[in-house]
Amino acid sequence: ADTAFSKKENADYSVIGCFGKHKEELHLLRVFRGRWEFNELLTMLKTAYFYLQDNYKPAELVIIEKKASGISLAQELIRLTNFNIKEVTPKTDKFSRVVNVIDDLHKLRLPSDKTNPLNSWTESFLYELQMFRGDMQHEHDDQVDMLVYALEYYKNNKTNWQQVLNML
Numbered sequence: 001a002d003t004a005f006s007k008k009e010n011a012d013y014s015v016i017g018c019f020g021k022h023k024e025e026l027h028l029l030r031v032f033r034g035r036w037e038f039n040e041l042l043t044m045l046k047t048a049y050f051y052l053q054d055n056y057k058p059a060e061l062v063i064i065e066k067k068a069s070g071i072s073l074a075q076e077l078i079r080l081t082n083f084n085i086k087e088v089t090p091k092t093d094k095f096s097r098v099v100n101v102i103d104d105l106h107k108l109r110l111p112s113d114k115t116n117p118l119n120s121w122t123e124s125f126l127y128e129l130q131m132f133r134g135d136m137q138h139e140h141d142d143q144v145d146m147l148v149y150a151l152e153y154y155k156n157n158k159t160n161w162q163q164v165l166n167m168l
Helices: 038-055 069-078 096-108 122-131 142-154
Strands: 014-022 026-034 063-066 087-089
Touching: 014 038, 014 142, 026 038, 026 063, 026 096, 026 122, 026 142, 038 069, 063 069, 063 142, 069 087, 096 142, 122 142
Parallel strands: 063 087
Antiparallel strands: 014 026
């Protein structure tokens, strides 16, 4: 999850990605993206968690950026749930983080059924990735951040993720 503070129209988005690993592929199964106040953000993260549990397998890990409302979100989830929470703090600038995982991008898979309303996020996701620029002169990069955290985890951890049996 990459979180923001506000639901104002000019605020950054909060983004929650649901990922699964199948063989050597990393599948982005669903994206929840919006401008939410804290309680809405908490509800959306739980919704994403239970979406995975109900449709695939229970989430092995919830990765939350330790910035903005992510700090409070992680604290509240630790207090209220038994979710396995991993807080991540960026150690480098955003562009460097993207460069660090770019070689693993070819392992990413998106849902192929564009007619399924649950996959309506794919166009916006791809557009944001295409618009990302090293000079940081792009409008949004919240989905890029969320993807980078997943790819970093995929690249740097030999954890045996739950396999995804059915793709959207």
